[in-house]
Amino acid sequence: DVKVTQSSRYLVKRTGEKVFLECVQDMDHENMFWYRQDPGLGLRLIYFSYDVKMKEKGDIPEGYSVSREKKERFSLILESASTNQTSMYLCASSPPGAQRAFFGQGTRLTVV
Amino acid sequence: AQSVTQPDIHITVSEGASLELRCNYSYGATPYLFWYVQSPGQGLQLLLKYFSGDTLVQGIKGFEAEFKRSQSSFNLRKPSVHWSDAAEYFCAVGDNYGQNFVFGPGTRLSVLP
Numbered sequence: 001d002v003k004v005t006q007s008s009r010y011l012v013k014r015t016g017e018k019v020f021l022e023c024v025q026d027m028d029h030e031n032m033f034w035y036r037q038d039p040g041l042g043l044r045l046i047y048f049s050y051d052v053k054m055k056e057k058g059d060i061p062e063g064y065s066v067s068r069e070k071k072e073r074f075s076l077i078l079e080s081a082s083t084n085q086t087s088m089y090l091c092a093s094s095p096p097g098a099q100r101a102f103f104g105q106g107t108r109l110t111v112v
Numbered sequence: 113a114q115s116v117t118q119p120d121i122h123i124t125v126s127e128g129a130s131l132e133l134r135c136n137y138s139y140g141a142t143p144y145l146f147w148y149v150q151s152p153g154q155g156l157q158l159l160l161k162y163f164s165g166d167t168l169v170q171g172i173k174g175f176e177a178e179f180k181r182s183q184s185s186f187n188l189r190k191p192s193v194h195w196s197d198a199a200e201y202f203c204a205v206g207d208n209y210g211q212n213f214v215f216g217p218g219t220r221l222s223v224l225p
Contacts, residue, residue: 040217042216042218043156045213050211096210103148104155106153108153
């Protein structure tokens, strides 16, 4: 089975801190995604990457950046965390073509 | 632009009752459609998917969904709900590159004993 692993299930950070959320997948997938999940809004795409060092902005990239130095790892960076970034963050990966996305368990981030 | 709507924010059914969760999509080309389920505190698990062919697709856990192009719908059904089905359900549409997934807002299902 494909495994998508997010490094933390729960994180509490202070306003203004730089925050790194890490995601690793073990199936050599080209595509990787970071979503933010908020009640009533579903999943909103922050960034996705279709190859090493390649990235595309999603619907809500403001306040976030990403890094993909290796194919299996996709990092989401909050340069200066703010309370409105308190949310559930979900990482996903997918192979090329019309395939499904595989999700990690999510990281619930609280910014205080 | 692609979009997915799930008209019901929250549905409550009794255990053993039938279930239908609605999903409507807007997509300019042939849609690739998915239903995912999310248990509390967990990631999303794929229930079923439709790419082409038979418009009635079977998934895991006894779920099925029917693609109706004329109505731009992909409703999820289950004939008899179990208490363990209580979760949030997301409908999604994707493209044939596996890069552009758009999710609906989700429907939360509660199951009464």
